Amino acid sequence: MNSSIMDYDVLKPHEECGVFGIYSDGDVSPAYATYNGLLALQHRGQESCGIAVCDRGVVSYSKDMGLVTEAFNDKILDSLKGQMAVGHVRYSTSGGSVRENAQPLVMRYIKGTLAIAHNGNLTNAYELHRVLERRGCIFQTTIDTEVIAYMIARERVDAPSIEEAVRRAIPKLQGSFSLVIMSPQKLIAARDPHGFRPLCIGKIGNSTVFASETCALDACGAEFVRDVEPGEVVVVDQDGMRSFRDPVDVEKSLCIFEYIYFARTDSIIDGISVYEARKQAGRLLAKQLPVEADMVIGVPESGIDAAIGYSEESGIPYEKGIVKNTYIGRTFIKPSQSERERSVRIKLNALSNCVKGKRIVMLDDSIVRGTTSARIVSMLKDAGAKEVHLRISSPPFLWPCYYGTDIPSKDDLIACQYSIEEIGKMSFADSIAFLSVENLAKIMGSRKGYCDACFSGKYPAPIPDYLIANKDYDYSTPIKRL
Amino acid sequence: MNSSIMDYDVLKPHEECGVFGIYSDGDVSPAYATYNGLLALQHRGQESCGIAVCDRGVVSYSKDMGLVTEAFNDKILDSLKGQMAVGHVRYSTSGGSVRENAQPLVMRYIKGTLAIAHNGNLTNAYELHRVLERRGCIFQTTIDTEVIAYMIARERVDAPSIEEAVRRAIPKLQGSFSLVIMSPQKLIAARDPHGFRPLCIGKIGNSTVFASETCALDACGAEFVRDVEPGEVVVVDQDGMRSFRDPVDVEKSLCIFEYIYFARTDSIIDGISVYEARKQAGRLLAKQLPVEADMVIGVPESGIDAAIGYSEESGIPYEKGIVKNTYIGRTFIKPSQSERERSVRIKLNALSNCVKGKRIVMLDDSIVRGTTSARIVSMLKDAGAKEVHLRISSPPFLWPCYYGTDIPSKDDLIACQYSIEEIGKMSFADSIAFLSVENLAKIMGSRKGYCDACFSGKYPAPIPDYLIANKDYDYSTPIKRL
């Protein structure tokens, strides 16, 4: 009687990483605070995670594949003693899915040990890689973080301090990067001049925290202080917090898809509530293409916020409509094709009694390949829904992302191949609407300075030709760690 | 700025088990169908799980601690070949949390191999245990299922068939049991005469499926046929499906807490939609004690359905209000007491922008000890909520449950110690209301025949004195498996 959907999450765009750092005044355990912070950032990367601590200049760390709850236990955390910590959760967009690529990257350089956690994607990694190799450098991972580490280590040979080395390295790095760096004595946060990826500052008493999102501050008991500004370098040490920011000729370009899908709904990024932005997208959709219907539902979890906003604007009642099995994580056994065609219902299921005979507005956050939407609409119709009107709380993806998400190349984007009407038909929906690019501009209220290149093609930072030709250009000869 | 709650799920009442069985016509893989079914029943037990298959009389099985996705992979499932399967997910209410106690219980008896999956709790297990021991029986587990196995095996010495043995054993078993039993040639489902626990029948083409809830039928692609009736024994073999039911002098007594909390919201039990029953509880609460407020929210996940119903009845807008971290399963590291008091926010977090300055009606499903509610209300107030009105979609727990859930003895039930007003104050709520026992009777519409003993003290089946004196009376000398 009901229907359902598989592989739902797998087909969503993925964020690359989440970063966290803490400089403790002694009242807070850096390792436990980082653990709690990483738990709250887990949605930004579920492939691997790691924590490095620094105890009077001596760095200890633990990194592993898997979720934070899988990779750490109290025995490990208890052994990670120190005054500072830096943590990382990772989903691989570039660089393979291997243990070596887990972060933070811990290494020794001229001034001792450095631990670096990085969220983002360099667009000039290939050029930097070639330059470094020609100077005899060796690379043991395939992550951009190692390139950043070299750039900082080389600057540090002449620079008077680690923060000055970071400052000098920044202009040589192109693309997106939100960094947390732990030197023997200092904790440093840095955000690329465009501010593509979020990064914020919090306080637990006199301890300073850096995190990708404010939800991680909440999770470790920190008060939000402010966001790290694009191009800013923030340093904390025993003398307190200082900040450097070189004037640059670029506009702020925060990834707008953070609001639509990537960030957690309880985070506040650069002053805007993610939940409110999502509800606003729903309200705007309700005005953009009104429809008569009996209920509004959202595809869990990300479509729900927009559905609540749509219901509020349209007056059509909000209902649950679809239930998600939260016990199924990343790994469950895929059915064979034949089983798939018999529509095995595992990850999502329709509430048949609720939807039977009803005209439904269904909110989802985005469409990449289109197959998922088609399956969910079919599931609702199999369960007896009379009409399903599909509303997408973002514009159609038309351009790949080079700044740290895995929005794919045009060949894999359904909106590059088909018209919106065709996508609607392929989805079995009775009507379809994407949030217009104009309305997208309104989800953050009057705020400007965002990157919507995946929708508009307006890339705020230049993309090398070879990347345009091959989005997943890999500067490294493949090294496969089994 | 926000607040949150820990150990949230741990303090909820727990269902004991979920059962599943399939007799395949050859078009369906019994092991994979059972795997999919158990995934959908995972909310009924996350401690251990198992699948047994029967291939022309030869039984293979695999059981392990942990979630279904952890205990099984395609290699294991591929090796579980056969024409029938029986599966089980377990949460231990009685019998320790050890590998030996995982189900299905597979054993050899006079007629070959038997696999038994059991949901429920015998109230005369102690008496049966003593009788059996006095006849030289040995017990290798501490689960009631082993007692049931002995009772059936002993009847089978004289009974002409396994189904007749099950039929003869039923009158000797007191308490709750929904059973799926696999003999070398037959698959049998049986439900105790009170029908305390749910059990339903489905069809995938010509294959027959038994499951605790209809959501498991959906997950394996089966159509719902009907519920197994209280006291009914249903047999499937190569000659098709047959049913036996001895007249008994007891009323149907389905556990009403299945609707309020235990069952999955997309299941339909004994003809009533769980989602609709939960929304109805919300609507009834809105009428029972109206309040002026700006928004209605639900404590995820189970409070959300009632919140939607409350919003519908009251006209007060539904909002998300609280977000749950779904990456945190059963195991995350508990903070020390001092960290707990600093209110570490991990599992749940308030949407501060959403709740700030607002008067909130918050729906939750039940209150056992009261500490959880207090923490959530505090979290909302810390996040700026102006008022929090607590509405509970069930009456106060006043009596322990002996029929297969872990609703504890009176000493641990806050409602046995304090008045409703006191509970409200202890919860920091501005007002509090529990669904009245009269309204509880209306959540299933006009349907009768349920057990609400935990609220009313009216136990439909007799409870031995030693159980009343000690709810967790354990008939076995403790055996600890490390």
Next chain:
Amino acid sequence: MNSSIMDYDVLKPHEECGVFGIYSDGDVSPAYATYNGLLALQHRGQESCGIAVCDRGVVSYSKDMGLVTEAFNDKILDSLKGQMAVGHVRYSTSGGSVRENAQPLVMRYIKGTLAIAHNGNLTNAYELHRVLERRGCIFQTTIDTEVIAYMIARERVDAPSIEEAVRRAIPKLQGSFSLVIMSPQKLIAARDPHGFRPLCIGKIGNSTVFASETCALDACGAEFVRDVEPGEVVVVDQDGMRSFRDPVDVEKSLCIFEYIYFARTDSIIDGISVYEARKQAGRLLAKQLPVEADMVIGVPESGIDAAIGYSEESGIPYEKGIVKNTYIGRTFIKPSQSERERSVRIKLNALSNCVKGKRIVMLDDSIVRGTTSARIVSMLKDAGAKEVHLRISSPPFLWPCYYGTDIPSKDDLIACQYSIEEIGKMSFADSIAFLSVENLAKIMGSRKGYCDACFSGKYPAPIPDYLIANKDYDYSTPIKRL
């Protein structure tokens, strides 16, 4: 230049089990003593192991697949507190290789909890099984130990004590059994009336130890006291040690292959040193068929003792000749057939410089299928040996064993198919000799009372026809635990 052999150990006959028990006076940790004892008995079974302890009547236990060092760590041992312990190492000859079959078998019976460790094989298990099933018994394992448990539990209903129940059960059990049994208050050792398997008593101060071999006494710091006599039941409790022995009309029949191969060379069984018996076999072989040669070598490890004896008697120098890779345990990756034919050298390797151009007498303990001997002789010849004279320190296997070892049925015994001369040729040996049955009688000096049925066909206890027809007759419908 050298050659070597694979799968060497796999093709050897296997002992079924080792048992251990301790009743502590409080100065010795029963769990740690048992751990040390089991380490020393590991050669008797490497498939699974377990330890159960009893703390004032409450039994805790831990069992797992694998070696003792793999299955236990200090955290587990620390949690196994108590006054008594019983331990077991297992190699499966009957009953599958599954977790459920690990011992000690811990179960509850009429008088509390019982833990049983068993070494041996019942020849009437099938009959007992049928009788018990007809009385409604259920079986959850496929090991004889469960049958023994039932027999004792049933006797205990009427018997005044556990030791009396054991005593009454013994006459009903046929075949071999060395048992250590832990009841809530007592530790009991029992050996079958034939005394097929060894069992000895030791003391650590006032603590009493039972073990399969004296090497386990050495390992836990115990002094040897005496062997348990065939048919004897020894009980230890707070009142000290007592012994019962019913007169029986059978002769002692200790398995003589314990001396030749199964037991550890440093053990002393029923008064005879295993090392001395093996050396004596070598000396007797030197007299039985003298040969001119340059060196004597032994196939590691068991052939070395006989080689030392042969060298002593013949005056031909002892050399190492072959080295064994001790880092390779049970699990290493098998080469494909083609690689095998290219004679991959992994487990054993010849010392080429040592054997080149030499006439060699090579001692091995036994020949089952003959393939191993052929490979070792070939390896030596490939390494340049001029002559290889094969000497086997036991007679040819002509009869299967039903008393607890896996000496197979006649179809798999090369000596049942071929003459000794043919075996010699098939082994590429320049000459071959097996220890004669007459000389076998002399390896224990003047001692009598052993079982040599595998060589002589003289079975000291009757074997049912269905076992003769099918050595591996399995009374249970196969239950496969994955």
Next chain:
Amino acid sequence: MNSSIMDYDVLKPHEECGVFGIYSDGDVSPAYATYNGLLALQHRGQESCGIAVCDRGVVSYSKDMGLVTEAFNDKILDSLKGQMAVGHVRYSTSGGSVRENAQPLVMRYIKGTLAIAHNGNLTNAYELHRVLERRGCIFQTTIDTEVIAYMIARERVDAPSIEEAVRRAIPKLQGSFSLVIMSPQKLIAARDPHGFRPLCIGKIGNSTVFASETCALDACGAEFVRDVEPGEVVVVDQDGMRSFRDPVDVEKSLCIFEYIYFARTDSIIDGISVYEARKQAGRLLAKQLPVEADMVIGVPESGIDAAIGYSEESGIPYEKGIVKNTYIGRTFIKPSQSERERSVRIKLNALSNCVKGKRIVMLDDSIVRGTTSARIVSMLKDAGAKEVHLRISSPPFLWPCYYGTDIPSKDDLIACQYSIEEIGKMSFADSIAFLSVENLAKIMGSRKGYCDACFSGKYPAPIPDYLIANKDYDYSTPIKRL
């Protein structure tokens, strides 16, 4: 009655590493051949191991902590496809015991991917490290191999080929190194100009193999061709094998302790049989200090060969005397001090019947701290030995080793603190003799060119002052990987 010894292996000196490489003609699987080779080299390192393969320029690898049989299975090996492979087993003398330090070190440099396996110890690692750091290099491990990788990568910027880069790097490296290096097209073996560590060449048909010892050639079915010469660079590619060797002004200095203890008894190093060298040491000891005795025994495993030689020379019969429990690997639970003093017998056990009342000559390979010898002698005396005459098949350790073994600094060497007579008394031996330095020179026959610095203090290559002051000088700030 018997006694025994613990922690026996732990107190022995340790070799640092074993290396292996293969360039296949297509008939041999490089991964499986490397697996077999590493199994045979396991005695050179049990801490971690790894295999890297190269498939048309693309490198895959797998490394892990633990034994070869633990770290690899057929699934991993099957996935390691390619034309070449390099493998490594490691025991850490310098660089911590962490996953990052496992070898082969795989990295990308200017010409693609490089995999390096290294046995040895650089004495100028600190200087090189500082120079590289000052040029902006970063270090992710604490092993010398990373320094070597940088040195080669930097030379390769200008050198016309990888082999030329290796050749140019060699003069800049001081200390010991036997290297196997895999570039995208070539397999390269190189040995330091002193030839401290062994390295040999073999052939399987047209496939070329490099290995630390000949026993690894045997294990993978290769024929021995020759040793790599000190200072030689051997290259194999599709054009066959070529060799380079720059004239250097140093003498060959093979570590003589390879013969005494490190190498496997079936290996032939630089033309000398290890077994023969050990027997020769035994013979020389018999002549050096004759004694009247009833039997000669060897401490397993390394003392046995010398015991056989001693028996041969003296005419005193060889006996086993002591048995070693081969099921106990690196990890077994250590008893508390009190248990140790009660002389728990686990790893070694005396054959009491064999040694009782006898005058025994006991051969052991070396004495580091002296505690082990004392325990073994005590164990024999506890078992009834009348006299124990201790004979050590090497001279007293008087100087630490800086060339890749963990022979410790003088503070930990008993022979630096006490006279030989005193050591004899502390060992409870009735007499004691070490092989004299003069006799040591004779164990390799007339061969010259070895390093005996640990006995003589004559270091063939210069040792920096800071290393003399602190043998375990660590150039890296500690990085701890948990």
